[in-house]
Amino acid sequence: MTLSILSFENSLSISADAAQNAIVESCHETVGNEGTATNMVETIQHRTRSLVNPANGRTIYAGVREFSAEDDHLVLSSFLTTALGLHDHKSEEPIPITVHAKQLQKGTYVKLRPLEAGYDPADWKALLEQHLRTNYTTLTNGEVLTVAAGRSSVQGQGEYKFLVDGFKPEADGICVVDTDLEVDIEALNEEQARETLKRIAEKLRTAPGTTSGSSPSGALDVFKSQQGQVLPGEYVDYELGAWDKTQAIVLEVETADDQFVDMFVSPLSSTQRARPRLGEHVFAELDDRPRKRVRLEPTNAALDNAEALYISVHAYASKASSADATPVQYTISAKHLNEETADKAQETEQHGDDEVRCGNCGQWVPKGRLVLHENFCLRNNILCPHGCGQVFQKRSPEYEAHWHCQYDTSFGNTTLGLAKHNDVFHPGQVLRCDVCTTQETFSSYTALAQHHTTNCPAKLILCRFCHLEVAQEGDPDVPSAEVLLSGMTQHELLDGARTTECHMCSKIVRLRDMDTHLKSHDLDRLSRPPPQPCRNSNCGRTLDTASRAGDTRAGTRIGQGPGNNIGLCNVCFGPLYVSMHDPENKALRRRIERRYLQQLVSGCGKAWCKNEYCKTGRTHLGLSSPTTTKDALPMIKTLVDSSILPSSGVALHFCVDESSQKRRTLAEMIAAEDGGVTGKSGYSFEWCLAALEAENGDLDAARQWLKYWAPTRREGR
Incomplete structure (x- = not known):
């Protein structure tokens, strides 16, 4: 596997402060006006440093992010404090850190050894390229490389940890900027290799499309329902590419009475690019019911400029779930509201004048049998005292498993549903976004999902100027006034500062101001005085001569x-x-x-x-x-x-x-x-x-x- 690492914004900060007195600063590297890209890369190589902790002999290589610290201070990242063992220092006395200028060679090969068994992501190359470009200028032999795994799991973002165990050219450290890096991933020992192979084989046995695994992802049609299955803890993704955007659309997933799944929906647009997951979705149906419905009105602002709808079906996996869990069967469909209304009209029951409704179970019975029915019903059935309207047989397992949340209005009929509700809406620990620097905490995964789909700097967007999928950037806690007033993201504001020539008037205009500039042209077009043709019926001229710039005078x-x-x-x-x-x-x-x-x-x-x-x-x-x-x-x-x-x-x-x-x-x-x-x-x-x-x-x-x-x-x- 060969990685291409061609980024200049991936170096680490450094500091000579002790752990107790360390200055922690989050920053982006600025290389300065060095001229060409080649000069910039050479400058980065010359700015690599060797940091040594004399107290324990630990050495780490790092690069300079930016020159923004106070005089006589070097700012240290959390990664470097851990690598140098500063967190283990108990004394209040500062630790001297020796910093040496060290020019490192560009690496061509690195060997990584997983610290745990079972690592098997879908695309190692993309994962490592993105992580190294974003976070690293150098790699040090013997250090632990931690790579974020994504936000697809219920527990949040996972991590892959690797031991760096060898380079080419052979050295204690290498520079990973502007180089093609060949990577080998080898097991730490034979036992770990066997365990990894065992887990990979199990994963292949339950791979999407197999009888024991989840259904493969696919397209969804408004006119046709689909059957599917999903393993607990996994997702099956669908895409609804075409529907009548002038009508409301109803998305429905139905399972057997004793099973349930969750449905997540996100529109695919320039502001939403990710597949919906528990921690990142726009719409969701998480209730403990066998039938899940999400109704989207055409006036919903979240559907503005939506190219498609991403729908994900998810089966909750409790902590007690076994590896041999069976997949949950379901039926998924999408239909317009007028079809749903017709179905409801057909299902409406008609009741005669001689029928009355039982006050306990809600059934309609003949008037003459009401007393007999009520005597039997009150003796055997019970109406939920919490007001949800459900009726159960007394001393039945269903009634024993029926629950109402003490913190909100949610309710359900299974112990698994209660466990899922508590994990999702009332987790045992405070949730934090692990892909941005926000200080905000979240009480539930739905609140975390709202953060990920709104103001999270790591949210993917399709930039209107560079036309690439990029992170929207910005400060999630204190958004700038320019972002709020312009309706653009921080990335688009920065990228839109580039200038281009107006195709109508040839003026030089910033990209982010082009829409306003073109609207001014449109106002001029509507208010421009009409030309006056020559009175000669054979002449093709006007009295005042029109110009190519649109001037009719x-x-x-x-x-x-x-x-x-x-x-x-x-x-x-x-x-x-x-x-x-x-x-x-x-x-x-x-x-x-x-x-x-x-x-x-x-x-x-x-x-x-x-x-x-x-x-x-x-x-x-x-x-x-x-x-x-x-x-x-x-x-x-x-x-x-x-x-x-x-x-x-x-x-x-x-x-x-x-x-x-x-x-x-x-x-x-x-x-x-x-x-x-x-x-x-x-x-x-x-x-x-x-x-x-x-x-x-x-x-x-x-x-x-x-x-x-x-x-x-x-x-x-």
């Missing part, structure tokens, strides 16, 4: 506005411009008339022209053309009279260049999409024209411009 802002009051763009108005004083637009009217006559009589001669008021365009459109000025004047009289009145709403018809005419045609095509003018989505014609003008006729780029800068018809209404 870009030309006017730099002094290149239309410069006329008849609604034509600068290009279309250019041939009509003269420098003479013409307050009544009489000369302009003559120039417009002359332009129309020239188009109709002589034509523009352009191969792309489709102007119906041009001889060339009419020929391309298959229309007849007037041959003389006398024939053309009646056609243009109305157009000429209204041309100098912008408020008339009458379009002008002048020939334009090919690119402008093409943009106009494409704009009409885009505007006709999604129902056209009467549609509820899509974009109006003036915005389509501005988009094509800004992107120089590029159709794909124009559609992107509309998405960024233009309001839809629905938003504009």
Whole structure:
């Protein structure tokens, strides 16, 4: 097995203080601004130290985490205090600790010997890589390496302990930063090896999928229930990947009357990534009943952005459980609430007018037999005096095993259920989170589970910026105001401090501020003044010139506005411009008339022209053309009279260049999409024209411009 250890944040703190006067500090390593990653690794190697306790001769190698202690002090981690034997010191006198600078070689091989039999995790490589990266810069020959096993057991996090027994290259210590480390795990002795093999064989006999073991994990379907079995102390995991998120979903697990299992549920989302367990779940059903139900409403905030539902079925294992325990059979299903309501309606019992209900057992009996029934019932049956409503036969084993918790409202009918309730809700010891530094204590596993799924720094999240599953980090006891106000985790706040370029405006923005920045763009999009198309029906320009940055008044802002009051763009108005004083637009009217006559009589001669008021365009459109000025004047009289009145709403018809005419045609095509003018989505014609003008006729780029800068018809209404 080869481990890749490429982390810079995995060194230990050191101190020369005595056990009674030791300064215990939790910190992260800072290597400083050493330049390249190679320089940083070399710096870490040079900062390794050898610590010697002269009182007992113990030696340990360590690395420097950070330079934050007071002058003349070295801060010592709890691991190093134990390794140097400082906790065994009874005197109040301080112990001198000798610190030597010692450059260690990078290790390539290490041999580990388990201190207990039966170690068999699913993935040694991932477990050791994560632990060494997080906690160690060096390894010392002969030291005890303690590795956390996880939070899957009822008792909390377990531990694996190993004796470090040899390195390559041969030395008393090695550096484990930025190296590939080959690991051999060998038994401490033959007896331990035999015991380990025995336990592994037993584990294989009861492996998931075997007749004696738990059912394998799998997917759950809304339309189909599944049969399964689970061994005491184990979990069977299911995943519900698809359901109608507009309806309530009911998850149900049912067992035989004399057996029961527990059900844990957690949504799979960016803020919840772990499989549900006793000490880490969002929803749970732990009552002492053969049928367990968890109902999730679509309005539940925990289901926001949930990709799937993780469901785990667990059978409680008491301390007296034997290794040969039989698996518990169960049926698991998921259904929507409307189906459940229909089932309940079918199960509703109908009672006649001649029936009355017994006050002791609650059964419905005929009125004529009520006295006889009550005499028998009161003599043989008893109603639970604690108010749970259950009826038992007097002196029956069920009544003897019936219990009510003295601390809460829970109750059940089995001694195993009582033991489980006390272990889960009223454990004999105070619970603490063993994966973070919180000072908070927890009175039950449900309270611990809430901590693990809310503010625990070790809770796994899917970072919205680096898109990796990482710990959320932060201070669980005093969360920062920035975390509370932003809705981000501490990791996301730090990772979101990186900057990137806005794809819309090219500004440099921090990743965590990008959503707010884009919302400001969206507000600008909705409040931006609409573009004004050129009055020429063949022109593909706007009066104020649209820019790629979404400005619909870009030309006017730099002094290149239309410069006329008849609604034509600068290009279309250019041939009509003269420098003479013409307050009544009489000369302009003559120039417009002359332009129309020239188009109709002589034509523009352009191969792309489709102007119906041009001889060339009419020929391309298959229309007849007037041959003389006398024939053309009646056609243009109305157009000429209204041309100098912008408020008339009458379009002008002048020939334009090919690119402008093409943009106009494409704009009409885009505007006709999604129902056209009467549609509820899509974009109006003036915005389509501005988009094509800004992107120089590029159709794909124009559609992107509309998405960024233009309001839809629905938003504009």
